[in-house]
Amino acid sequence: MRCRPTEGWDEDELPRLHQALSHPHRRKIIHLLGSRGPMSFSELKRSLGISIGALYYNLDQLSGLVAQASDKRYLLTEKGVAAYNFMRGEGDLLEEAGSRFSLPPQASRLFNAVRSLFFPRELLSSLYAGPSFKLKAAAAAVLALGALACALTGTDVFLTYVRVGFKGRLILPELGIYLEADPRLLSASSFIATWLTLSLFPYAVASLLKWEWGWRKLASFLEGSAVGMLPALAYVVIYSAALRAGAQGYLAVAALGVVFAVLWAMMIGFIAASLSMAKRISASRALLIMVVVAYLCMASQQGILVKWILQR
DSSP states (O other): OOOOTTTTOOGGGHHHHHHHTSSHHHHHHHHHHHHHOOBOHHHHHHHHTOOHHHHHHHHHHTBTTEEEOTTSOEEEOHHHHHHHHHHHHHHHHHHHHHHHHSOOHHHHHHHHHHHHHHSOHHHHHHHHHSOHHHHHHHHHHHHHHHHHHHHHHTEEEETTEEEEOOTTEEEEGGGTEEEEOOHHHHHHHHHHHHHHHHHHHHHHHHHHHHTOOOHHHHHHHHHHHHHTTHHHHHHHHHHHHHHHTTOOHHHHHHHHHHHHHHHHHHHHHHHHHHHHHHHTOOHHHHHHHHHHHHHHHHHHHHHHHHHHHHHO
């Protein structure tokens, strides 16, 4: 009796199973691991001939079928072995089953476009795969332009809070911060400080979870996260332009709020994609870490802001 890949799966999981196996790269991953045994990430990439980002994405889609052992090599789970046995004997039938549960072409294109916009691991993989100076140059350009835009427009970016007109003062008694400097210098520094905070804290959390710390990985991650600050740079430009144009009223505030939410979500997703690649963790775990860090930053800022308002 042939082993079915659907054994042990709930009915609501079957569409996800068939969709996961409907792509040729994912079927080849199952075949490679089933025929050769556990393989490292580099071995899989070399055998498949695809980019780093594409391999990460396909491995994420095979969650439940493929797992990572303690030695970092990938191997099939029990369900993955069942899927491999089924593919080996009834590949054509699996192809037909997968096509019935696959997304329509329009929906699939829309999903891929949204995913690439808010979690651009393919874009990052092309930067990481290219000459090292390419990523370094992109990171330096984004940080320099962001600091310059903040300095010229007098915009301060504090994690999840953006404001114009602090006039060179930053006083936060709760954190022991009493800064008074040139307004342009303080504004430029706020952009760099936001990048470092939203990068170092998630990296530290991921390192603790995996119990490892690599300075080279940290440097590579910081380069990728610096490029991820591009949406923040875009918001600084849009925000300052709107204020200079005299945007007022609830409609203007609501519009800026929507733009802020979208661009900050893109920034969080970009940094999460860089974290996923640098630390070799799943996309879902990297996103969870980034969302938790961003939420804690926002909650602490709101608490300090409310206290500051009540004391006035």
